Amino acid sequence: MIKNSLRLMAQLRTIKTPPMAFNSTYALMYKNYGDPLEVVEKVDVTSSVSLDKPLEPNQVLIQYIASTINPSDINTIQGTYAIKPSLPAVGGNEGVAKVLKTGSQVTNLKPEDWVIPARPGSGTWRTHAITSEGDLMLIDNELDLPAAVQLNVNPPTAYRMLKDYGNLKPGDCVIQNGSNSAVGLLVIQLCKIWGYKTINVVRARPDPKETEKLFNSLKDLGADHVVTEDDLRNREVMDKIWSSGTPKPILALNCISGENATNCFRYLGDNGVMVTYGAMSKKPLTLPAGPFIFKHLISTGFWVTKWKKEHAGKPEYTEMTQNLVNLFKEGKLQAPKVIPFKFEDYKEAIRKATAPYVEGKVILTP
Ligand SMILES: NC(=O)c1ccc[n+]([C@@H]2O[C@H](COP(=O)([O-])OP(=O)(O)OC[C@H]3O[C@@H](n4cnc5c(N)ncnc54)[C@H](OP(=O)(O)O)[C@@H]3O)[C@@H](O)[C@H]2O)c1
Known part of the structure; x- marks a missing residue:
């Protein structure tokens, strides 16, 4: 991992000085939907x-x-996602790029600027692209690479779910599953910044020492409580949380679904809200009728792509992006760790990105 980080830093230094010319440009493309390892x-x-x-x-x-x-990105290539690009398509939806050259009527961008895609599904797994100015969003090129490359999807997702659901106040509690996911790590940190307590559910590792390491890493980021999926069914473990002064959660964030989500839902306090934004277990979402009825619970979904489409050009969009950039630049928010892979090692990168027991966000670099 240290070797990877050093390699990334070295790459960054060279990337900031653009090549005067390039001979070839490449894209990671698929002609058919299917297993990314086979079709890309x-x-x-x-x-x-x-x-x-x-x-x-x-x-x-x-x-x-x-x-x-x-x-x-994986689900899009598999053909199981809400966005189905026309084929052949370039993989990827998120990334950071540097402007090399602009057309005569481009007014807001200049060479050396850093940009991210302004629209979903633009195909970011490529070395270069020619695109229209309106399809790009200028970002602060003083952001560090891990924050810049991940700015578009997971930070806004964590930010919006905490801002828009549950009407949270300092001291309130949020329960989430998939807590070591990129979104989960950002949720932990934003909750800490905004004064909310968190109960964080993770999958136990086969080696208990690794589970303990994971617990500690989330606590270091600001998690108040970390439990395994099994702990959710253990009354003794959960009672310790309630007797520590942590109130019943007002908001549950669910990216796993299946039994894990059912169990998180049970712990919501009166009038609590569960926001489902993923289904990593590939299991359906089943809600227990008792708590649903008797506590007036709410279950809803969230898709950041829909939010962005509905808020494009609106002040709340700009304000969110600016707030997130500031939090990253001030060091209050740490971007989830990145695991860089060279562009040509894309198969290895895809394997790592789809393997269980996430260690960081896999990124493709030149
Ligand atoms: N709706 C939206 O707008 C939106 C926006 C962003 C992300 N998302 C969704 O949010 C989820 C997380 O995204 P991310 O980029 O943060 O993911 P990520 O960093 O790749 O992490 C994936 C997470 O899923 C967990 N996981 C995978 N398979 C699991 C299983 N079978 N049972 C329990 N846990 C499992 C992993 O736990 P282990 O470490 O234990 O493997 C890890 O915590 C994805 O489903 C993604 O599509 C949705």
Whole structure:
């Protein structure tokens, strides 16, 4: 891991100085939906994207610095996600790129600026792209790479769910599952910043020492309580939480579904809300009727893509992005650790990104 981080730092230093020319450009593309390890291939796209290609007045040539592999990218390639790009398509939905060249009528971007995609499904697993100015969002190029590359999806998801549901006040409690996921780590930190207590559910590791290490890493980030999926069914463990002064949660954040979510839901206090934003267990969401009825509980869903579409250009969108950037720059919010893989090692990267027991966010770098 130390070797990876050193490699990433070295890459960053070279990436900040753009090459004057490049000979070939590549994209990780798929022609059919299916297993990403089988359908994704590295394709030379130099004929459509090159430094010498004249740009339309509103176009921008960008070079990707890094792109994430998120669970939704995998589901999109499998053909099981809400977004189904027309094929052939380039994988990826999130990444950070540097502007190399701009068309004559581009007003808000200049070479060396850092940009992220302004629209979902733009295909970020590529070395370079020519795209229109309106499809890019300028970001602060003083952000560090782990924050910049992950700015688009998981931080806004954590931020919005905590802001928009449960009407939380300092001292309130949030229970979440998948707590070591990228979203989960951001939820823990935002809750700490905003004064909410957290109960964090994780999957136990086969080695209990690894589970303990995971518990400690989440507590170091600000988690008040960490429990395993099994602990959720253990009255003694859960009673210790309530007797420590932590109130019953007002908000449950669910990215796992299945039995895990059912158990989180049971612990909600009166009028509590469960927000489902993922189903990593691939199991259905089943809610127990008793607590649902007698505590007036609410169950709802959240999709950040829908939120962004509905709030594009609105002040709350700009305010959220600015707040998140500030929190990252001030060091109050740490981006989830990144695990870099070279672009050409994409199969290894996909394997790592889909393996159980997450250790960080897999990113593709040049
Ligand atoms: N709705 C939205 O707008 C939105 C936005 C962002 C993300 N998401 C969703 O949120 C989820 C997390 O995304 P992420 O990028 O933060 O993920 P991530 O960093 O890749 O982490 C995945 C998490 O899922 C857990 N997990 C995987 N399979 C599991 C299983 N069978 N049972 C229990 N836990 C399991 C992992 O636990 P282990 O470490 O134990 O494997 C890990 O905590 C994904 O489903 C993603 O699609 C939704």
